[in-house]
Amino acid sequence: MSSTRPAALAAPSVEARVTRSAQPSAWLLPVAAGAIVLLVFMPSLLSQGDLSTMVNVFILLTMAVMWNLLAGYAGMVSIGQQAFIGLGAEGVLAMAQHGLNPVASIPLAAIATAAIALPVSLLVFRLRGGYFAIATWVVADTAELVVSSISSLGSGTGSPVPGLSGLSAKSFGDITYWSALAVALIALAMAYLVLRSRLGLVLAAVRDDEVGARSAGARVMRARRIVFAVAALGCGAAGALLAVSQLNVQPSSVFSVQWSAEMIFVTLIGGIGTLEGPIIGTILFFVLEQSLAQHGALYLIVLGAVAVVVAIWAPKGIWGMIASRARFRLFPVGYWLWTHGATRGRKARRLPARLVGRGRGGQGQPSA
Amino acid sequence: MSWVNAVIQGILTGAFYALFACGLSLLFGVMGIINLAHGDLAVIGGYVAVALIPVTHVPVVWSFVIVVPIFAVGGYALQRTLLQASLDRGPFTTLLVTFGLSVIAENALLEVFTSNSQSLNIGNLITYSFSINSQITISYFSVVVLALAVAVLGALQLFLSRSRTGRLIRAVADDREAAQLIGANYRHVFGVAAAIAFSTVALAGLAYAMSSQIAPTTGTGTLLSAFEAVVIGGIGSVWGTLVGGIVLGVAQQIGAQINPAYQILAGHLVFLAVLALRPQGLFGTRARA
Numbered sequence: 001m002s003s004t005r006p007a008a009l010a011a012p013s014v015e016a017r018v019t020r021s022a023q024p025s026a027w028l029l030p031v032a033a034g035a036i037v038l039l040v041f042m043p044s045l046l047s048q049g050d051l052s053t054m055v056n057v058f059i060l061l062t063m064a065v066m067w068n069l070l071a072g073y074a075g076m077v078s079i080g081q082q083a084f085i086g087l088g089a090e091g092v093l094a095m096a097q098h099g100l101n102p103v104a105s106i107p108l109a110a111i112a113t114a115a116i117a118l119p120v121s122l123l124v125f126r127l128r129g130g131y132f133a134i135a136t137w138v139v140a141d142t143a144e145l146v147v148s149s150i151s152s153l154g155s156g157t158g159s160p161v162p163g164l165s166g167l168s169a170k171s172f173g174d175i176t177y178w179s180a181l182a183v184a185l186i187a188l189a190m191a192y193l194v195l196r197s198r199l200g201l202v203l204a205a206v207r208d209d210e211v212g213a214r215s216a217g218a219r220v221m222r223a224r225r226i227v228f229a230v231a232a233l234g235c236g237a238a239g240a241l242l243a244v245s246q247l248n249v250q251p252s253s254v255f256s257v258q259w260s261a262e263m264i265f266v267t268l269i270g271g272i273g274t275l276e277g278p279i280i281g282t283i284l285f286f287v288l289e290q291s292l293a294q295h296g297a298l299y300l301i302v303l304g305a306v307a308v309v310v311a312i313w314a315p316k317g318i319w320g321m322i323a324s325r326a327r328f329r330l331f332p333v334g335y336w337l338w339t340h341g342a343t344r345g346r347k348a349r350r351l352p353a354r355l356v357g358r359g360r361g362g363q364g365q366p367s368a
Numbered sequence: 369m370s371w372v373n374a375v376i377q378g379i380l381t382g383a384f385y386a387l388f389a390c391g392l393s394l395l396f397g398v399m400g401i402i403n404l405a406h407g408d409l410a411v412i413g414g415y416v417a418v419a420l421i422p423v424t425h426v427p428v429v430w431s432f433v434i435v436v437p438i439f440a441v442g443g444y445a446l447q448r449t450l451l452q453a454s455l456d457r458g459p460f461t462t463l464l465v466t467f468g469l470s471v472i473a474e475n476a477l478l479e480v481f482t483s484n485s486q487s488l489n490i491g492n493l494i495t496y497s498f499s500i501n502s503q504i505t506i507s508y509f510s511v512v513v514l515a516l517a518v519a520v521l522g523a524l525q526l527f528l529s530r531s532r533t534g535r536l537i538r539a540v541a542d543d544r545e546a547a548q549l550i551g552a553n554y555r556h557v558f559g560v561a562a563a564i565a566f567s568t569v570a571l572a573g574l575a576y577a578m579s580s581q582i583a584p585t586t587g588t589g590t591l592l593s594a595f596e597a598v599v600i601g602g603i604g605s606v607w608g609t610l611v612g613g614i615v616l617g618v619a620q621q622i623g624a625q626i627n628p629a630y631q632i633l634a635g636h637l638v639f640l641a642v643l644a645l646r647p648q649g650l651f652g653t654r655a656r657a
Contacts, residue, residue: 071460075460077460077463077464079404079467122644123640123643123644124643126643126644126647127599127643127647129402129459129463130396130401130402130404130459130462130463131402131595131599131603133402133404133463133467134402134404134591134592134595135599135643137588137591137592138592138595138596138636138639138640139640141588141592141632141636142633142636142637142640145629145632145633145636146633148629149629149630149633257588261467261471264464264467264468265468265471268464296478296479297475297478297479298475298479300471300472300475301471301472301475301476301479304468304469304471304472304475305468305472307464307468308450308464308465308468308469308472311454311457311461311464311465311468312450312453312454312457312461312465313453315457315461
């Protein structure tokens with residue numbers, strides 16, 4: 001999309017300065033630290049029921065952050081992330097059956113899932129676009145069928161996760177909550193670091209002009225493969241959390257395409273291609289789910305309809321609409337260009353803002 | 369001898385997949401989009417017949433006379449509105465929108481018709497069969513489906529290469545701007561292509577509901593099989609799709625012969641093997657015509 005090239009680059013005589021954030025975001029750090037401290041002490045403030053809802057919030061948030069990295073930044077629409085969710089959950093089950101503590105096996109299951117994702121990428125990367133999407137779905141179905149034929153994992157009916165029965169209900173709830181919080185925070189931090197790194201630059205270059213990026217020496221396939229593995233790592237951790245929090249693993253549930261539906265809808269509605277989008281989308285999802293809980297599958301119909309409308313008519317999502325008005329970002333992953341004469345106040349140039357590091361909020365959109 | 373039977377039944381199943389796949393191929397060939405709701409469309413076709421037959425008193429076998437026109441009109445209308453709007457945003461958006469439609473369709477069917485499976489009962493027409501020997505029995509209905517698949521693929525091929533509208537569709541698929549310069553309304557052409565694709569998928573869905581059971585979640589398996597048939601045969605090749613469907617069907621029946629639980633898995637493994645060894649498919653060329 002060469003049309004999105006900012007005008008300022010064509011006029012090198014303009015004196016310009018580039019910063020990572022629009023305003024000094026020094027105040028953001030203490031606020032974020034305060035929020036995290038508050039989240040850590042949640043178990044003493046909330047009831048058991050609310051705490052387990054929060055666990056589900058963190059699980060979905062982790063999935064959405066990972067899908068956003070895949071589709072929003074690397075341009076790969078995967079409908080098969082439930083493959084890695086299921087493998088993470090089954091990994092915890094298998095390790096718990098061999099005497100490992102289920103909570104301790106969360107990172108191991110996630111790493112094992114990422115290791116499986118690498119050979120999978122060799123196959124599915126042979127197809128592109130829509131064919132890639134369905135190929136990942138086939139992989140997920142294959143993984144479910146293979147796992148369902150393993151009798152030690154309970155075959156198709158599933159199996160309870162052993163090893164946590166000694167805990168009281170309170171300490172089980174607290175430990176599950178803290179593990180989920182840790183996984184969600186690590187997922188956000190990983191996405192943030194990926195985007196701030198060289199890899200993030202390659203992804204942005206590919207998004208803007210793939211042929212140009214390739215000819216400039218960007219190793220596109222390698223970048224995509226790393227993102228695919230990172231997303232599998234995150235989804236594996238989310239699946240491992242599912243196994244710990246539900247204490248039961250059933251293939252048809254952990255490999256359900258509903259996970260992909262939820263992570264995709266949440267990301268689209270919140271704002272694809274922004275780190276803030278999945279957070280907003282996940283919060284909205286749980287508000288909607290709570291209010292439509294007694295109507296069965298209705299919440300997915302409503303969510304799907306909203307996601308379709310947003311994808312077509314408001315492709316930047318809710319955060320995109322907020323961010324286009326405010327010069328404020330929770331996560332400074334892009335660059336701001338300040339031309340000569342612009343002050344830090346209202347006059348900052350809007351056009352080149354978020355020069356690099358912006359995800360794809362629907363293709364063919366002007367950058368301003 | 370049961371292996372020979374598995375191959376024969378596999379060929380007949382493959383015809384089903386080819387019938388499912390031709391609409392998927394057509395939409396991709398013309399507009400470059402993958403319709404992730406394709407499998408659910410087939411299931412909706414079956415449910416429309418389930419809902420309409422008690423009202424209209426049409427014999428079940430003739431239900432396609434009502435359902436196919438409904439799908440043709442619906443396909444044209446959906447293409448001119450929602451699908452065209454998403455297409456204008458790019459293939460990325462179309463993929464997400466059709467996936468959203470797929471989830472909506474599946475859950476709406478679940479709300480209206482519950483998760484119980486349904487079937488279109490055509491009485492003893494489904495049980496008529498002939499025996500080659502004591503082990504191999506072929507039902508007439510599956511032979512009719514094979515003939516239908518060959519006829520639909522052949523008609524599609526003939527229509528695209530010989531008719532005026534078919535040539536227009538190919539022109540728009542090749543170069544939309546140039547086709548517009550000579551006066552083609554590409555939006556209308558896309559609508560016509562969608563109408564044809566929706567009609568074929570309705571036909572496939574009805575045949576499936578007559579010979580087997582449908583449930584709201586059947587669409588996923590249908591989409592995956594149709595997609596595998598297209599990729600195994602080679603993207604863009606009409607007769608490749610038929611061969612791809614047959615390869616898939618035979619693989620599934622042989623898998624089922626080993627262990628009934630391996631039926632779908634065997635199909636997936638053959639698909640993944642083709643992806644690894646011959647990603648352009650059996651009849652595919654590197655560049656699509």
